[in-house]
Amino acid sequence: MTTFSRRGLHGHVVDVLGRRIMRGELVSGDIIDPDALLTEFQVSRTVVREAIKVLTTKGLVDARPRLGTYVTPRERWQLLDSDVMTWRSEGVPDPLLVLELSEVRQVLEPAAARLAAVRRSDEQCAEIEAAMVDLAATFENTEVESHVKADLAFHRAILAASGNELLARFEVVLEPALHARDELAFAHETTTQFLDEHRAVVTAIVARDAEAAGTAMKILMDQSNRDSETIVSKDAAGAELVSNRKPAL
Structure with missing residues (x-):
């Protein structure tokens, strides 16, 4: 997806600094020197000022008199911002993001499936069925990107x-995170089980069976x-993270 941060000169500065913060190259309390940014990016002071303004709206930086611009504590970050979500999910995905995404999906998607079974139009039903066909087709090859695209659809x-x-718009936040999860999970999924579980959701929505749709999605x-x-548990740090988040839903 193309995010706001990718556009224009100041968008490039935002994108680079945002990635550095998400990767831990810049940590809470670190000072960001505007003059150093002028030299590094070869841009005007106006561009740097606009970039800092964008990062401030995302909760990633702030400024204090005599201290200057600094990286804020994590609890101030706008974690539902689409740029922040993208920065967390690109490269080696944030394991905490993958786990938290799973928890959010456990809460939201069964409810969305129940509502879809009751409210879907014939056109929307056809779109869901077509997406299922496309998803099944991705298992004829091992190309991750096509699978991710179909699963998102x-x-x-x-x-x-x-x-x-609100549920429909939430996909803007979920897309980069789902992308990260699917890239990690694609090689681990059992084709028959994965497809059968998806088909059960489709069957229930087509039949307008809200209870079955919610159960199948759960x-x-x-x-x-x-x-x-x-x-996530492949390494010791990830295993500890998983253990600390028990019990699961």
């Missing part, structure tokens, strides 16, 4: 069919959460 179609604008999300925990 499937879940976006259900969110849209829920008839709830099964799918619970499996997704287990997959995420398995992947």
